[in-house]
Amino acid sequence: xxxxxxxxxxxxxxxxxxxxxEAQFVHTEDKTAFIDALSLCGFAKIEATSFTSPKAIPAxxxxxxxxxxxxxxxxxxxxxxxxxLRGAERALHCAIDEANLVMSASExxxxxxxxxxxxxxxxxxxxxxxxxxxxxxxxxxSLSTAFGCPMEGEVEKATLLRLIETFAQKGVRGITLCDTTxxxxxxxxxxxxRLVRSHxxxxxFTLHFHDTRGMALANTLxxxxxxxxxxxxxLGGLGGCPxxxxxxxxxxxxxxxxMLHLMGYRTQVDLDxxxxxxxxxxxxxxxxxxxxxxxxxxxDDLHPIPQCFEQGIMNKCHAIQEAx
Numbered sequence: 001x002x003x004x005x006x007x008x009x010x011x012x013x014x015x016x017x018x019x020x021x022e023a024q025f026v027h028t029e030d031k032t033a034f035i036d037a038l039s040l041c042g043f044a045k046i047e048a049t050s051f052t053s054p055k056a057i058p059a060x061x062x063x064x065x066x067x068x069x070x071x072x073x074x075x076x077x078x079x080x081x082x083x084x085l086r087g088a089e090r091a092l093h094c095a096i097d098e099a100n101l102v103m104s105a106s107e108x109x110x111x112x113x114x115x116x117x118x119x120x121x122x123x124x125x126x127x128x129x130x131x132x133x134x135x136x137x138x139x140x141x142s143l144s145t146a147f148g149c150p151m152e153g154e155v156e157k158a159t160l161l162r163l164i165e166t167f168a169q170k171g172v173r174g175i176t177l178c179d180t181t182x183x184x185x186x187x188x189x190x191x192x193x194r195l196v197r198s199h200x201x202x203x204x205f206t207l208h209f210h211d212t213r214g215m216a217l218a219n220t221l222x223x224x225x226x227x228x229x230x231x232x233x234x235l236g237g238l239g240g241c242p243x244x245x246x247x248x249x250x251x252x253x254x255x256x257x258x259m260l261h262l263m264g265y266r267t268q269v270d271l272d273x274x275x276x277x278x279x280x281x282x283x284x285x286x287x288x289x290x291x292x293x294x295x296x297x298x299x300d301d302l303h304p305i306p307q308c309f310e311q312g313i314m315n316k317c318h319a320i321q322e323a324x
Contacts, residue, residue: 007266009044009230011206012253015066016047016081018238020059021249024286028062032069034284037277038235039070042268045077047100047232051087067094079140083114084124088131098138100176101125105160106149109180113144122166129170141167142176142208147192148183157195164200174204176232179219182212182248186222193226208232209251210240211290216251217259224265231256235274236281236289252291254278258298271298 015035019026026034031049038046048070054061063080072078079098082088091099103121104110110118129139143163148154164175177192189207196205207223207230209216220231234250257269278294 007229007268008224008260010253010257010267010269011045011047011079011230011232012038012041012043012235013047013208013232013250014038014235014238014253016050016060017232017250018234018236019285020050020057021238021240022059022285025059026284028065028069030284031062031066034277034280035066035070037280038274039073039076041270041273041277043076044230044268045079045098047079047081050081050083051091052081052083053086064090064094067096077138082128085127085131088128092131092135092137096137098140098173099128099132100140100142101128102142102144103163104144104149104180105155105163106145106152108151109145109149112151118163122163125167126170129172138174139170139172140174140176140204140206141172142178144178144180145183146177147179147188148181150181150183154183154188157192160192160196161199164196164203168200168203172203174206174230175200176206176208178208179210179216180208182210182215184209184219185215186218189219190222190226193223193228197227204230206230206232210249211237211251212248217255220251220256220259233257236278236291236294238281238285238289249290252289252293254291254293258293262299 015031035046035048049063049066050057050060051063052060077097079100080091080096082091082099082101103118103125104113107118110116110121114121132139145155146160167175205228207228209219233253233256235253237249237252239250240248254274257267257271257274260267261271275294278289278291281289
């Protein structure tokens, strides 16, 4: 299959994964307007908010109100992060399309991030899955530190397979492999993606890359080579992990889409539209963003010849014409 025939699904996570890390609270009406603008850009899925305790993540304390106000577009799935039973009960009344459950593949990171052992997370998430049983809500499980933990190193492949198998048996629709701390590298990514796809061909796999060490787009190419067709990305590169020393944000949506379009992949995402939305982010969050494309423009954005250079050429041509 040529790249021009391959469709890639881009899933925007900035409203949740991005805004939850911002020190400046984004008011509900501004969050709603942000999501509404993203809904018109052609994304397959938008992670709109999180039903975490408002005390834990005050930046997203308005989850119910946001889900009530947004203008839902046909063809766009609206997913939310659901951490526990209380969050599931809250989300169930908000007409969500998908519940995104989270735990770490690394025991140490799970303890640090979620304050519990992996086995306890498995039990808790199993109860959450039961809350949505019989509803139309799809279930996705995001496995943090799937490629490496800053405290343990690389996660064993057997560990990943066991966790995925556990959730596959519970009937989840998808699994997201998260490079939470930006430790993944291309050959590792391709190897793991091929492995999990061969073991679980019926599951919907998504890759979630951080750009902590500048390898997010290279890792995206590696995942593409292994047959992955779904990717999370965050407008402006917003987001990050508080438990990763020196961590920067997620892979920039506009940088990823720009690369994919140049390579001939189809995403249905309007690149010009997301760049326009990205340019509104500094005013929304109170600081600049890390998007290369938003700053430098697209590769095919051509520029006029500098006037001084053009004048120099003209003077040289006149000099040649006037020479005896």
